[in-house]
Amino acid sequence: MTDAVGCPPPWDRIELIEGDITQFGGDAIVNAANSSLLGGGGVDGAIHRAAGPRLVAECRTLGGCPCGEARITAAYDLPSKYVIHTVGPVYRDGHSGEPESLDACHTRSLELAVENDIRTLAIPAISCGVYGYPLAEAARIALGTTADFLRRCNEIDRVVFVLFDVRTHATFEAVRDELVQTG
Ligand code: APR
DSSP states (O other), X not given: OOOOTTOXXXXXXXXXXXXXXXXXXXXXXXXXXXXXXXXXXXXXXXXHHHHOHHHHHHHHTTTOOOTTOEEEEEOTTSSSSEEEEEEOOOOSSSXXXXXXXXXXXXXXXXXXXXXXXXXXXXXXXXXXXXXXOOHHHHHHHHHHHHHHHHHTOOSOOEEEXXXXXXXXXXXXXXXXXXXXXXX
């Protein structure tokens, strides 16, 4: 990705909303999957339920996905065109590689978006549910990594963080305000 001249400021292209990511009608949604890619609970379960059985059938052909990596499939019965499946880290103590893996989830998902001409995508709070990542720490990585990526990329118009509850939404907003302040 070469540095783009006249790249719109990253914070103008990052939105935070409270909602259900399966309703997102943009180009792609990101799924917080597990390494089997064969579905689960949380947002993974919601996405597979909404997409229908053809999603897991395509996922079966991918042979899984390591933590910190991402894979792309069609979205089938979902309103978006693609699903980018990424596997976040299970939180242990914050010093076992979790920050680096969570950073990689966002970077790899955004790289896959650019490779597939995806201009609008929605991302959930990866690892903030079953995988137990503390919200504020996860938000700092998710938003900081995404803003850094958009600073050098003008091929993505909009990244919408779709947060499932008030507390997650409020935490992401507070961290975003902090990051915008510190530049
Ligand atoms: N839309 C948006 N966000 C959602 C939705 C939804 N429909 N459903 C749940 N979430 C939120 C959760 O509230 C949480 O903030 O997604 C965030 C991530 O939580 P999980 O879905 O539990 O994902 P994660 O913590 O990354 O754990 C992944 O859980 O579901 C299994 O198969 C999955 O094993 C994997 C693990």
